[in-house]
Structure formats: structure tokens, C-alpha cells
Amino acid sequence: MSLRSPFGRRRGGVLAIRSFRRLWIATSLSSLGDWLSLLALTTLAYALTGKHSAAAGGLAVGGVWITSLLPSLLLGPLAGALADRLDRRMTLVFFDVVRAVLYLSIPLNLVVGFANQLTWMYIAQFLASCASLFWAPAKDASVPNLVEPEQLEQANQLSLMTTYGTAPVAALLFTVLAAITAGLARFVPYFGNPVSGRVSLALYLDAATFVISAVTVYSLREIARRQASEPISVPSVARAIWEGWRFAGQSRVVRGITVGMVGAFAAGGVVVGIGYGYIYTTLGGGPAGWGVVFAAIFVGLAAGMSFGLRVLGGFSRRRLFGLSIAIAAVPLALIALIPNLAVVAILVVVLGACAGIAYVTGYTIIGGEVDDETRGRTFAFLQSAIKVVMFAVIAVAPVLAAGFSAAIGAAVGSGSGAVHVGAISYGSVGYNIVVLLGAVVAMVLGLISYRLMDDRPGVPLIPDLLGALRGRPLPGPGAAAAGPSADGQHPPRGLLLAFEGGEGAGKSTQARLLAIWLRENGYDVLATHEPGATKVGMRLRALLLDTAHTGLSPWAEVLMYAADRAEHVTAVIRPALARGTIVVTDRYLDSSLAYQGAGRQLPLEEIREVNERATGGLVPDLTFLLDLPPAAGLNRRARSADRLEAEPQEFHDRVRAGFLRLASADPDRYLVLDAARDPGEISREIQAAVRERLPDPVPEQAEEITGTMPVIRE
Numbered sequence: 001m002s003l004r005s006p007f008g009r010r011r012g013g014v015l016a017i018r019s020f021r022r023l024w025i026a027t028s029l030s031s032l033g034d035w036l037s038l039l040a041l042t043t044l045a046y047a048l049t050g051k052h053s054a055a056a057g058g059l060a061v062g063g064v065w066i067t068s069l070l071p072s073l074l075l076g077p078l079a080g081a082l083a084d085r086l087d088r089r090m091t092l093v094f095f096d097v098v099r100a101v102l103y104l105s106i107p108l109n110l111v112v113g114f115a116n117q118l119t120w121m122y123i124a125q126f127l128a129s130c131a132s133l134f135w136a137p138a139k140d141a142s143v144p145n146l147v148e149p150e151q152l153e154q155a156n157q158l159s160l161m162t163t164y165g166t167a168p169v170a171a172l173l174f175t176v177l178a179a180i181t182a183g184l185a186r187f188v189p190y191f192g193n194p195v196s197g198r199v200s201l202a203l204y205l206d207a208a209t210f211v212i213s214a215v216t217v218y219s220l221r222e223i224a225r226r227q228a229s230e231p232i233s234v235p236s237v238a239r240a241i242w243e244g245w246r247f248a249g250q251s252r253v254v255r256g257i258t259v260g261m262v263g264a265f266a267a268g269g270v271v272v273g274i275g276y277g278y279i280y281t282t283l284g285g286g287p288a289g290w291g292v293v294f295a296a297i298f299v300g301l302a303a304g305m306s307f308g309l310r311v312l313g314g315f316s317r318r319r320l321f322g323l324s325i326a327i328a329a330v331p332l333a334l335i336a337l338i339p340n341l342a343v344v345a346i347l348v349v350v351l352g353a354c355a356g357i358a359y360v361t362g363y364t365i366i367g368g369e370v371d372d373e374t375r376g377r378t379f380a381f382l383q384s385a386i387k388v389v390m391f392a393v394i395a396v397a398p399v400l401a402a403g404f405s406a407a408i409g410a411a412v413g414s415g416s417g418a419v420h421v422g423a424i425s426y427g428s429v430g431y432n433i434v435v436l437l438g439a440v441v442a443m444v445l446g447l448i449s450y451r452l453m454d455d456r457p458g459v460p461l462i463p464d465l466l467g468a469l470r471g472r473p474l475p476g477p478g479a480a481a482a483g484p485s486a487d488g489q490h491p492p493r494g495l496l497l498a499f500e501g502g503e504g505a506g507k508s509t510q511a512r513l514l515a516i517w518l519r520e521n522g523y524d525v526l527a528t529h530e531p532g533a534t535k536v537g538m539r540l541r542a543l544l545l546d547t548a549h550t551g552l553s554p555w556a557e558v559l560m561y562a563a564d565r566a567e568h569v570t571a572v573i574r575p576a577l578a579r580g581t582i583v584v585t586d587r588y589l590d591s592s593l594a595y596q597g598a599g600r601q602l603p604l605e606e607i608r609e610v611n612e613r614a615t616g617g618l619v620p621d622l623t624f625l626l627d628l629p630p631a632a633g634l635n636r637r638a639r640s641a642d643r644l645e646a647e648p649q650e651f652h653d654r655v656r657a658g659f660l661r662l663a664s665a666d667p668d669r670y671l672v673l674d675a676a677r678d679p680g681e682i683s684r685e686i687q688a689a690v691r692e693r694l695p696d697p698v699p700e701q702a703e704e705i706t707g708t709m710p711v712i713r714e
């Protein structure tokens with residue numbers, strides 16, 4: 001399993017393939033066109049309405065975002081399913097042409113007037129967004145037709161980069177076009193028209209990008225004509241959210257990610273929803289200013305994504321996620337308080353960087369800590385939830401801003417909601433209030449997310465952060481909590497996980513599955529067992545389990561198991577823990593307490609004392625008790641009974657009761673599992689419990705720190 005972030009790979013190799021390069025050019029143009037249309041139409045919406053009032057302008061701009069997002073909310077899953085049914089090449093060409101025609105129709109309507117200008121703009125944008133929605137999955141599905149399987153990942157990353165990387169390009173292009181339009185207006189009166197002239201150039205160019213994209217794709221005969229048609233299954237957004245939450249919501253990590261993400265996208269939605277209005281009314285920027293700020297968001301995002309984790313390599317990912325969202329509240333609040341376009345543009349870069357860091361961190365955490373089976377659903381859940389949150393906030397923010405402006409305007413006697421504080425004047429104060437509210441939401445949810453996911457409780461945050469920046473992270477809390485090791489030092493400590501239970505409960509299977517899962521997730525794992533994990537232990541084991549020794553004195557039995565354990569702890573477990581390894585052991589101390597204590601009816605305290613010597617007081621961080629009625633377990637056995645298995649039913653009943661008593665005496669350190677259930681279900685439960693106690697996955701480039709990975713201890 002890969003823990004890599006999707007942005008850290010070498011690119012360019014797949015572009016050597018001619019057909020893929022063509023598809024990539026089409027993707028770039030198509031994405032560029034999508035972003036350009038957003039910029040042009042938000043500007044147009046304001047131009048059409050803003051002359052009446054700033055509030056109306058803000059609402060009209062919000063409408064553009066809504067019509068752009070609504071299709072994916074309503075039809076997103078359908079689009080994916082349909083992509084597999086239609087001829088992909090023709091789908092791509094068709095939807096490119098559709099978009100070209102739609103975007104051409106908008107400036108045309110401004111001149112000819114075949115429909116209400118604002119209404120037609122919304123209708124066209126809605127339809128064009130539907131077209132984009134069908135275009136994208138057809139493009140994604142075509143990629144495997146053009147590249148070798150091993151290049152697929154690289155190709156997909158490049159597509160992803162292109163989809164978002166074209167946004168700042170579009171923003172700069174838009175800014176340049178605004179300047180050109182202003183220049184042209186001197187000679188051609190049409191371009192001077194504040195409504196139809198202002199954005200027409202951008203829309204013509206927009207239509208052109210789609211036409212070129214269509215022509216490029218048309219020449220791509222390599223794209224498979226038609227896919228074997230499987231039945232279409234169309235899960236709705238609501239269903240993805242509900243199902244995802246059912247599977248993923250049980251994990252503290254996913255809960256933390258969800259809370260933080262809602263905070264981040266609520267704040268993002270505010271910026272998107274009222275950005276244009278704020279820039280226009282308060283910051284005195286026109287289309288060019290909007291283009292600059294729009295580009296600044298993406299510059300910041302890219303910087304955060306590519307440098308964030310590199311600079312903060314040693315810092316806990318789980319801490320970083322919530323923290324970057326809470327910190328984003330600071331530039332956001334300053335944006336609300338300082339109405340100056342240049343300052344705001346710089347603050348937006350910082351804001352974007354925080355968002356970028358949160359994005360890669362969240363992505364890495366899900367990739368590394370959510371297991372394969374539920375990862376797809378978790379992503380689907382988060383993506384659907386993001387859409388809903390963004391959509392709601394973008395819809396509500398302009399209304400809220402208009403409401404605040406009106407209310408405060410009425411209170412201070414300025415109709416437009418203009419407020420002056422000293423030398424600073426806020427053109428329409430509702431915008432500032434809503435941005436501040438967004439900052440508060442980001443701060444609060446970021447902090448809650450931080451608390452939910454903190455994997456280094458007790459380690460002070462500021463020194464931890466400074467240490468990471470200097471490249472010398474503080475040791476984890478486990479280092480202080482662990483007892484002194486043989487050499488008297490306090491090394492970082494791994495995690496000790498024990499499996500216990502009666503005969504045939506499936507301990508060994510579950511221990512093995514857990515070790516595999518942990519390894520797949522990049523952890524250093526040692527799987528071991530008792531009795532018999534050392535050389536001496538193997539001989540003790542042979543003696544202990546040999547049916548020839550029936551009637552072995554109970555205390556001899558206790559001491560021999562303890563001798564095996566002493567050797568196991570000293571030679572195997574402690575050295576591994578000291579390296580930071582996660583140790584998974586099949587049976588440990590509790591087996592002696594249950595078998596020799598409850599089973600043989602020896603005093604528990606005395607067995608504990610002996611074992612205290614053997615283990616030096618080392619207890620598991622977490623014990624999984626696989627509980628099963630003895631009769632069922634003994635029947636599952638494949639081989640003939642060993643000395644203990646041959647004990648009568650009452651003995652095994654006492655052992656089982658003994659285990660259950662141990663577990664109920666210390667519920668924080670035990671997870672009791674009904675071993676009669678489906679093994680897959682059991683291991684998922686085990687993984688969820690372990691995940692909560694895990695440190696960050698090992699960063700891929702840091703091989704040398706793998707062995708000293710700090711691990712939390714309860």
C-alpha cells in the first residue's frame with residue numbers, strides 16, 4: 001500500500017506517449033475553459049446586478065457558484081455510471097462542443113437579447129456544468145486505453161494536477177484579458193460597455209478552448225469505442241454520505257477528519273461565495289483584482305501541498321491536520337479586518353497554503369490509516385460531504401452578508417451598509433462579518449479536529465512544532481511513560497498488543513491478520529507467541545504441552561510458563577519495543593492468570609508476583625480477548641489435543657470465566673470480541689481499536705527513523 005502523497009512524483013514520462021499527450025492537452029484546455037467561465041460569469045453576474053446594490057450583486061455572484069456546483073450534487077454519480085456506457089471519444093467531443101456553444105451564447109444574448117440576460121447566464125452555466133460533469137469521467141476512463149498499466153498512477157496524477165493547476169493559469173489569463181479589454185475599449189466602443197463588453201473576450205476565448213479540445217480528442221482513435229456494459233448502479237450523494245458514515249464514522253480519525261474538513265470547506269465556501277462582492281465593494285478591485293485573488297488561492301494551495309509536508313516532515317500528521325485548519329482562521333480574520341486589496345492578496349496566499357497543507361495531510365492520513373476495505377467509501381463520503389457543505393455555505397453566505405449589511409446599514413443610517421472605523425472604511429460591512437464568522441468556524445472546528453486526532457497527548461504543541469521545523473522532533477509521550485529499559489535509558493517505545501482466549505478461538509489467525517495489516521500500513525511489526533518464541537522457550541513448550549507429563553505439579557507449570565515469558569520479554573519483546581516496533585503476541589501474561597489461576601485454581605496474586613519478576617512489569621497496551629464457549633472452540637481444533645486441551649470441560653469453563661473477569665476489571669486495556677462471529681468483522685473491529693492507538697504512519701522518505709518511530713502509550 002502506498003503512503004505517498006499524490007503530488008510528490010516525477011512527472012513527464014507519460015507525456016512522451018503521443019496519444020496521452022493529446023488527451024492531456026484536451027484536458028488542460030477543457031479545465032482552463034471551466035475555470036475561465038467561472039471567473040467571467042461571476043464578473044458578469046455582478047456587472048448585471050451590482051449597479052442596483054452591492055447586496056444584489058453578491059447574491060447574483062453566489063448564483064453562479066450554485067449553478068456550477070448543483071449538477072455534481074444532483075447528477076455526480078450518474079455521470080460516472082454513464083461514462084462506461086457511451087462511446088468515450090464521442091462523449092468527450094460532444095460535451096466539448098456543447099460547452100463551446102453555451103459559452104458563446106452568453107455574450108451573444110447580451111447583444112441580441114433573446115432571453116433575460118441573468119437567467120440565460122444561469123441556465124447556460126448549469127448546462128455547461130452538466131457537460132463538464134459528463135466529460136470528466138469519460139476522460140478518466142479513457143486514460144487506461146492510452147498508457148501502460150504501470151504508468152496509470154502517474155497519468156492520473158498528471159490529470160489531477162492539470163484539473164486544478166489550470167485554475168491559476170485561468171485567473172492570470174482573465175486578468176490579462178481584463179487589461180486588454182480596457183485597452184481595446186478606446187478603439188472599439190463594444191468593449192467599453194460595462195456589461196456586454198467587459199467579459200466578452202474571456203467568453204469567446206472560453207468557447208475557443210472547448211473547440212480546440214474537441215478537435216484534439218476527435219483525432220484520438222485509440223480511445224476504446226465502447227466498454228462492456230455492466231448494469232448501471234447509481235448511488236446518490238445522500239446514500240454515499242450515510243453509508244460512508246456508517247462504516248467510517250466509528251473511527252476517531254475519520255471523525256476528526258470530517259469535523260476539520262467541514263470547518264475548512266465552510267470557510268472556503270465563504271471566501272468563494274462572497275469573494276467577488278467583497279473585492280468589488282470594499283477592496284475597490286474590478287475583474288483584474290478578482291483574477292489576482294483567485295490566482296493567489298491556487299498559488300497558496302500549491303505551495304502548501306508541495307512544501308508543507310517537506311518543511312514539517314517530522315511533525316505529527318494528525319496534529320498538523322486540525323492545526324492547519326485552525327491557523328487558517330488567522331489570515332481569514334485579517335482578510336475581514338484589513339480592507340486593502342494588496343494585503344488581502346498576500347493573506348489569501350497564506351490561507352491557501354494552510355488549506356493545501358490540510359488537504360495533503362488529510363489525504364495522507366486517510367490513505368495510511370483507513371483500511372483498504374473502507375477507504376473507498378470513506379473518500380466517497382468525504383467528497384459528498386464536502387460538496388454539500390460547500391454548496392450550503394456558498395448559497396447562504398451572500399444572503400447572510402446582504403442581511404448583515406442591511407441591518408447594520410439601517411442601524412447606522414447608511415443604506416449600503418458602509419461603516420467607518422477610524423480611517424478604515426468597510427464598504428458593505430456584511431461581507432466582513434460573514435468572513436469573520438467563517439474564521440470562527442474554521443478555528444473552532446479545527447481545534448475540535450485537533451483534539452479528536454491528537455496522537456501525542458501530553459507533548460506540548462509549540463516546542464513540538466518548533467522541534468519539527470528544526471528537523472528534531474520531540475520524542476513521543478510513550479518515551480516518558482515507558483519504564484526504564486535494560487540500559488537505564490528512556491528510549492522511544494513501540495506498542496505491545498496481546499491476543500488472548502481459549503482454545504480454537506482464532507487468536508492466531510487474528511494476530512496474523514493484524515500483523516499483516518499493520519505492515520501494509522507501513523509499520524514495523526513483530527509477530528510472536530507464547531509459549532516457545534525463544535530457543536529455551538521451545539524446549540519449555542515441548543515439556544509443557546507433552547501429554548506424557550499429565551499430572552505436572554501446578555506450580556511447576558506456572559514457573560515454566562513464567563520462565564518462558566521471562567526469556568521472551570528479555571530477548572524478544574523489550575528490544576523490539578525499544579526500537580519502536582509494534583509487537584503482536586499470541587498469548588501473554590493473562591494466559592497464566594486464566595489457565596493456571598482460574599483453571600488450576602491457584603491464587604492469582606501469587607501468579608502475578610512471579611510474573612512480575614518475569615516481565616519486569618511489562619503489560620500490554622491493549623489485549624484482545626477472543627471469547628468463545630469452550631465446547632465450540634475445542635471442536636474447531638484440527639490436530640489432536642495437547643496436555644492442556646485435554647483437560648475436562650469444567651477446566652476450560654473456568655479459564656473462560658477467568659479471562660472475562662480479567663477483562664472486565666480493566667476495560668480500557670481490553671477489547672472482548674465474540675469469536676463466533678465472522679473473522680472479517682472481528683478483524684475490522686480489532687483494526688479500528690488499534691488505529692486509535694497508532695502513531696502516524698511512517699513517512700516514506702524517512703527510512704532511517706522507521707525504527708525509532710515514537711508511539712503513544714495510554
Ligand code: TYD
Binds near residue numbers: 503589591596644645
Ligand atoms: P498453543 O498450541 O500455543 O495454544 P493455542 O493455539 O491455543 O494458543 O498452546 C499453548 C497452551 O498453553 C494453551 O493451551 C494455553 C497454555 N498456556 C497456559 O496454560 N499458560 C500460559 O501462561 C500460556 C502462555 C499458555
